[in-house]
Amino acid sequence: MAEKILEVKDLVVEFKTDRGKITAVNGVNFEVYKGKTLGIVGESGSGKSVTALSIMRLIPNPPGRVTGGEILYRGQNVLDIPLDDMRTIRGNKIAMIFQEPMTSLNPVFTVGNQIEEVLELHQKNLSKQERTDKAIEMLRLVGIPSPEKRVQEYPHQLSGGMRQRVMIAMSLACEPDILIADEPTTALDVTIQAQILELMKKLQDEMGMGIIMITHDLGVVAETCDDVAVMYCGQIVEQADVKTLFGHPRHPYTKGLIESIPSFDSTTGGEKGRLPTIEGMVPSLFELPQGCNFQNRCAFATEKCKGPHGEPKLEAIGSGQMVRCFHPLS
Amino acid sequence: MSLSAYVIRRLFYVIPVILGVCFLIFIIFNVVSPDPTISMLGKHATKAQVLELREALGLNRPLYMQYVDTVKSALTFDFGRSWSTKQEISEMIKQGAIPSITVTFPAFFLSFIISVALSLFVAFYRGGMLDKSIVFVCVALMSISSLVYILVGQWFFAFKLGLFEISGYEEGFPYFIPYVMLPIVITVILGVGPDVRFYRTVMLDEIYQDYVRTARSKGLGEKTIMFKHVLKNAMVSIITYVVLRIPFLILGSLLIESFFGIPGLGGITLKAVNSSDFPVIKAMAVLSGIATIIFNVITDVLYVVVDPRVKLE
Ligand SMILES: Nc1ncnc2c1ncn2[C@@H]1O[C@H](COP(=O)(O)OP(=O)(O)O)[C@@H](O)[C@H]1O
Ligand code: SF4
Ligand SMILES: [Mg+2]
Numbered sequence: 001m002a003e004k005i006l007e008v009k010d011l012v013v014e015f016k017t018d019r020g021k022i023t024a025v026n027g028v029n030f031e032v033y034k035g036k037t038l039g040i041v042g043e044s045g046s047g048k049s050v051t052a053l054s055i056m057r058l059i060p061n062p063p064g065r066v067t068g069g070e071i072l073y074r075g076q077n078v079l080d081i082p083l084d085d086m087r088t089i090r091g092n093k094i095a096m097i098f099q100e101p102m103t104s105l106n107p108v109f110t111v112g113n114q115i116e117e118v119l120e121l122h123q124k125n126l127s128k129q130e131r132t133d134k135a136i137e138m139l140r141l142v143g144i145p146s147p148e149k150r151v152q153e154y155p156h157q158l159s160g161g162m163r164q165r166v167m168i169a170m171s172l173a174c175e176p177d178i179l180i181a182d183e184p185t186t187a188l189d190v191t192i193q194a195q196i197l198e199l200m201k202k203l204q205d206e207m208g209m210g211i212i213m214i215t216h217d218l219g220v221v222a223e224t225c226d227d228v229a230v231m232y233c234g235q236i237v238e239q240a241d242v243k244t245l246f247g248h249p250r251h252p253y254t255k256g257l258i259e260s261i262p263s264f265d266s267t268t269g270g271e272k273g274r275l276p277t278i279e280g281m282v283p284s285l286f287e288l289p290q291g292c293n294f295q296n297r298c299a300f301a302t303e304k305c306k307g308p309h310g311e312p313k314l315e316a317i318g319s320g321q322m323v324r325c326f327h328p329l330s
Numbered sequence: 331m332s333l334s335a336y337v338i339r340r341l342f343y344v345i346p347v348i349l350g351v352c353f354l355i356f357i358i359f360n361v362v363s364p365d366p367t368i369s370m371l372g373k374h375a376t377k378a379q380v381l382e383l384r385e386a387l388g389l390n391r392p393l394y395m396q397y398v399d400t401v402k403s404a405l406t407f408d409f410g411r412s413w414s415t416k417q418e419i420s421e422m423i424k425q426g427a428i429p430s431i432t433v434t435f436p437a438f439f440l441s442f443i444i445s446v447a448l449s450l451f452v453a454f455y456r457g458g459m460l461d462k463s464i465v466f467v468c469v470a471l472m473s474i475s476s477l478v479y480i481l482v483g484q485w486f487f488a489f490k491l492g493l494f495e496i497s498g499y500e501e502g503f504p505y506f507i508p509y510v511m512l513p514i515v516i517t518v519i520l521g522v523g524p525d526v527r528f529y530r531t532v533m534l535d536e537i538y539q540d541y542v543r544t545a546r547s548k549g550l551g552e553k554t555i556m557f558k559h560v561l562k563n564a565m566v567s568i569i570t571y572v573v574l575r576i577p578f579l580i581l582g583s584l585l586i587e588s589f590f591g592i593p594g595l596g597g598i599t600l601k602a603v604n605s606s607d608f609p610v611i612k613a614m615a616v617l618s619g620i621a622t623i624i625f626n627v628i629t630d631v632l633y634v635v636v637d638p639r640v641k642l643e
Contacts, residue, residue, distance in 0.1 A: 095548075106563070
């Protein structure tokens with residue numbers, strides 16, 4: 001078994017809005033292992049980004065706040081430590097890249113400057129020259145051609161894919177234990193997407209960090225992940241290793257997601273995994289139903305699912321598989 | 331394209347703009363404005379007197395010649411003589427510019443530094459009591475008439491406490507200092523309110539950008555994020571706003587100069603307007619037009635320097 005580096009326990013995140021309080025993340029549990037990739041998959045609004053930002057302690061407060069649970073990085077609860085200590089973890093031990101490569105870099109500093117900045121912060125023993133050399137080396141590592149030249153360029157001189165490579169270079173400059181990638185390829189076109197995912201996998205093999213791959217695209221999960229958590233309305237509804245999840249999904253929502261991937265096998269071909277479509281609407285977090293949150297879209301819903309017995313619990317079913325459903329698929 | 335090539339090209343574009351501005355000023359002063367001789371000679375002047383004066387003032391020359399004169403004056407800064415004082419106007423400008431600048435330049439730099447610092451500060455503590463109180467004070471300062479500051483300043487700080495001179499001016503450093511202190515303070519007070527509010531908005535816009543989230547995720551502290559990442563981006567907007575004001579600094583403030591008896595260009599302009607001293611008013615119009623054009627070029631160049639996204643085309 002690989003070394004466990006991160007453990008999220010019963011995480012609850014709430015937002016106070018004009019229309020009232022919502023629970024964007026509601027009792028989420030998962031673990032991240034060295035050298036392994038955990039996928040978090042779910043439709044837009046299911047709480048993936050909020051989960052990721054909680055780990056970095058970057059939930060905007062107000063309106064948001066972590067109201068319950070623990071986030072244990074190497075056994076230490078990062079929710080408890082002083083902010084100054086958290087800053088020595090961010091970008092150093094736990095790094096993050098975002099969905100928006102076009103706007104995530106600062107437009108008025110060179111990419112070299114922005115990579116050197118993170119080194120200056122966390123690797124104080126490096127001289128200025130060493131930082132510059134390391135920045136160039138990182139750019140080369142992420143496959144940016146003529147990095148000696150590119151290091152002096154500004155973000156607007158690079159394409160979206162190149163900028164995401166720069167983000168990856170920056171996030172991995174301090175060789176973090178964990179890389180959180182929040183929909184890193186959603187904004188990129190298909191061929192670039194494949195290149196970036198491949199790059200991340202290659203770098204993981206070389207550097208051995210654990211990755212949390214957040215996506216709404218099961219195609220990405222199939223290509224990159226070892227384990228998967230499927231999120232719906234702020235909760236995990238099914239969790240398993242990749243093979244089990246695709247081979248034998250037990251939650252009706254997971255099954256629906258898998259079935260709605262267009263041409264599932266052609267992940268290397270031209271077709272990009274589209275936003276899966278399952279009939280019906282995700283319920284609003286302001287008016288979640290009694291019972292199971294998925295009942296209005298579920299073909300297997302019974303009276304039991306509609307309330308009297310409360311909501312279904314996430315329970316172990318078979319080896320290592322967990323499902324939140326009163327009537328798991330066989 | 332290199333920066334110097336860009337500057338040269340921008341300067342070429344200035345030529346037609348100067349011709350256009352001169353044309354506009356020529357139309358206003360030489361074509362559509364009422365005959366100045368009427369106000370100079372009074373209603374009871376004879377035809378002969380009027381004709382004689384028009385001849386003396388060059389108003390009988392062909393119109394195109396008068397336009398050429400306007401352009402020539404813009405290029406040589408030779409604006410002829412004042413109708414009322416008979417002084418060389420270029421000489422008057424030279425003498426008036428210094429008192430004006432001794433008030434406006436320090437006031438401009440002080441209020442720029444104070445406004446940027448305050449707005450960084452309030453943006454840092456956004457939403458808190460400090461932010462709200464400073465914004466409140468800014469609005470309060472803006473709502474008070476400038477006359478109140480002038481009168482209270484002159485009566486209380488200058489007359490009662492004797493901290494500054496009430497009015498007047500003395501040439502040469504450091505003799506002018508006691509005369510310009512109060513005008514500077516008042517100019518700063520008048521400027522800081524709107525500036526802080528504008529800069530604060532610019533900075534708050536930046537704080538919610540994605541690159542700030544990235545900076546936080548790298549482990550940077552809020553202070554570094556404000557002073558390095560946010561400030562440099564905010565400066566792109568702030569610089570344009572600020573540099574375009576510089577030409578008006580030379581012309582001085584009509585209000586402040588007349589209340590404090592400072593013999594600057596503002597006061598000269600005011601006197602010229604009161605006595606229908608057309609050449610002087612016209613010289614001021616040409617001067618401010620040209621200064622604005624030049625500082626527009628400077629702004630564009632600065633833009634290129636501070637914002638790497640601006641392409642030289
Ligand atoms: N800044 C915020 N203010 C209020 N609500 C928010 C904020 N960020 C997220 N939320 C709420 O949390 C829910 C989950 O958001 P998010 O984690 O971004 O979803 P996704 O799975 O698409 O990444 C959203 O539906 C929204 O209601
Ligand atoms: S609990 Fe009921 S409604 Fe919910 S997923 Fe299972 S079968 Fe469907
Ligand atoms: Mg998201």
